[in-house]
Amino acid sequence: MNAALAQDYSGAPLGAPVYELNNVSKTYARNLVVALEDVSLTLRKGSFTSVIGSSGCGKSTLLKIMAGLIPPTKGRVVLQSKPVTGPRHDIGMMFQQATLFPWKTAAENIVLPIEIRDGKAAAKKAIDSAHDLLEMVGLEGFENVYPNELSGGMAQRAAICRMLITEPAVLLLDEPFSALDELSRDMMNMELQRICNEQHATAFLVTHSIQEAVILSDEIVVMKPRPGRIAEIVDVDLPRPRTLDMMTTPKFGEIVDYIRTLLDKGEDM
Amino acid sequence: MTDVQVNQASEPGTEQDTVWVQEVHFIDSVPRWIAMTFVFVVFIGTWHLVTAFELVSPIILPTPWETLEDMVFVGKNLLSGGYMLGALWITFKEVVYGFALAIALGFSFGVLVGETAFGEKAVMPYLVAIDTMPKVAFAPLFVAWLGFGIESKVALAAFIATFPIVVGTAAGLHAADENARMLFKTMGASRMQTLIKMKLPTGLPQIFTGLKIGAVGVMAGAITGEFLGGGKGFGELIRVAASQLNTPRVFSLILYLSLVGLAVYAAVTWSQRKIVFWHKERVGAHDH
Numbered sequence A: 001m002n003a004a005l006a007q008d009y010s011g012a013p014l015g016a017p018v019y020e021l022n023n024v025s026k027t028y029a030r031n032l033v034v035a036l037e038d039v040s041l042t043l044r045k046g047s048f049t050s051v052i053g054s055s056g057c058g059k060s061t062l063l064k065i066m067a068g069l070i071p072p073t074k075g076r077v078v079l080q081s082k083p084v085t086g087p088r089h090d091i092g093m094m095f096q097q098a099t100l101f102p103w104k105t106a107a108e109n110i111v112l113p114i115e116i117r118d119g120k121a122a123a124k125k126a127i128d129s130a131h132d133l134l135e136m137v138g139l140e141g142f143e144n145v146y147p148n149e150l151s152g153g154m155a156q157r158a159a160i161c162r163m164l165i166t167e168p169a170v171l172l173l174d175e176p177f178s179a180l181d182e183l184s185r186d187m188m189n190m191e192l193q194r195i196c197n198e199q200h201a202t203a204f205l206v207t208h209s210i211q212e213a214v215i216l217s218d219e220i221v222v223m224k225p226r227p228g229r230i231a232e233i234v235d236v237d238l239p240r241p242r243t244l245d246m247m248t249t250p251k252f253g254e255i256v257d258y259i260r261t262l263l264d265k266g267e268d269m
Numbered sequence B: 001m002t003d004v005q006v007n008q009a010s011e012p013g014t015e016q017d018t019v020w021v022q023e024v025h026f027i028d029s030v031p032r033w034i035a036m037t038f039v040f041v042v043f044i045g046t047w048h049l050v051t052a053f054e055l056v057s058p059i060i061l062p063t064p065w066e067t068l069e070d071m072v073f074v075g076k077n078l079l080s081g082g083y084m085l086g087a088l089w090i091t092f093k094e095v096v097y098g099f100a101l102a103i104a105l106g107f108s109f110g111v112l113v114g115e116t117a118f119g120e121k122a123v124m125p126y127l128v129a130i131d132t133m134p135k136v137a138f139a140p141l142f143v144a145w146l147g148f149g150i151e152s153k154v155a156l157a158a159f160i161a162t163f164p165i166v167v168g169t170a171a172g173l174h175a176a177d178e179n180a181r182m183l184f185k186t187m188g189a190s191r192m193q194t195l196i197k198m199k200l201p202t203g204l205p206q207i208f209t210g211l212k213i214g215a216v217g218v219m220a221g222a223i224t225g226e227f228l229g230g231g232k233g234f235g236e237l238i239r240v241a242a243s244q245l246n247t248p249r250v251f252s253l254i255l256y257l258s259l260v261g262l263a264v265y266a267a268v269t270w271s272q273r274k275i276v277f278w279h280k281e282r283v284g285a286h287d288h
């Protein structure tokens, strides 16, 4: 295991607030859709938070605002005591599509963020860390393989490595595994848990699956639509580390049912 | 109950393997070269019959054998470095210079139009307007401006080939999907980095499509230029042969000329395969 990977990137103690959103609202100017209204949220160092809600309730919008990709109409976003005003290097992001570039090998794709930030020479030096990361996600030996020879799950693993190469303090994940079949999805989720744990990363996951949210999260943000608001923040007090067989416990079922009721209520409004 | 029945049924010998009857088309089992030879033979055969029964006058259509004879003659002249080789060389230069110019112009305008809002708003409409004009009609102008030398032919060839390259480049720059753009944004990439490291490579297949269309146009431009603006190229040889009603010569000259076009096209395809190695293009390949 690479020593650099296990180290705490941001230096803040576990449990301290890293991400703070205050009364964030977003109205898209183009169509005057109120995508978000008065969202306030605190993410703690090393915590795993999921956000769940019906389609169109503003989950991706929230994530993009947190990532500094689009500005909020109102409100404040603060990450590690600095306001987020644009893309930042202490944020790692992942989307539904792996979006690996076919003209680069797996390792070259992974060091792309370094190449963009510090140039080709720095990227070359980072190739070794890329190999370590690939090993960590079970893709050793695939360094020089081009993406069109990777399966969907393997491509998403490589995308995880690309996200981690810059050692971000927070991970923003927009339905990262929803394009995968259920088996690989469960496996990837367990993998994600392990990685977050090893890196003491703070993670924020958008998902459509209640099960996925419950098995991974410390807190689940349940949203309701039109306009997108927080309905409730649900604590998940299942022990850690989580395992897939916890899905059969009564406690798990209770939380899933509770969230489902919350979501159904949101739909009625 | 059901389970037991299934088990019995699958005992060896009691059930036959399902055999897939796959529909095989006859053409799939024929090697390409045989299919191509077949078409060639039919073509020459028809040609032979048409001339043998004098369905058209020999002045309009020579026999295949006359054409072949003339091809041998022209081939000897070319190989021995005769005047025809000089003419072919001139046309070849026109094509290569014209294509190089078209690539430089087409790529520059393509980036301007595909990458900048100004280019898309203010320049693109003019390009579209010019593109719809019959471009060969500009040939007399180029001759008036640049004279009877190769410059006027290079200009016309480049003029015709530039537009498909502009369109290909601009389309290519729009090919990158939302995810890739967002990813580059999250990495804090500058506009230049996004262009060079993402949009251009993503658009290479479209750019090459433009180049291939351009490669065909550049040939047409050079020959049209020679027809209308004289000079010492292969087009001039064709024009003279045609005016002497020497149709076998016209035919064989055109066939040799097509080698130049093929060479340019092959060069583009070859570089495409080298550069865009990740993009497997399947032209005419049937997938079953």
Ligand SMILES: Nc1ncnc2c1ncn2[C@@H]1O[C@H](COP(=O)(O)OP(=O)(O)OP(=O)(O)O)[C@@H](O)[C@H]1O
Residues within 6 Å of the ligand: A028, A030, A031, A033, A034, A035, A053, A054, A055, A056, A057, A058, A059, A060, A061, A062
């Ligand atoms: N770029 C945009 N311009 C205008 N409106 C937008 C834009 N992006 C999203 N919207 C609108 O904002 C609302 C929230 O969209 P968003 O993509 O955040 O939803 P979501 O919760 O991620 O949905 P899904 O679960 O389907 O991914 C929707 O009504 C959508 O139409």
Ligand SMILES: [Mg+2]
Residues within 6 Å of the ligand: A059, A060, A061
């Ligand atoms: Mg979304």
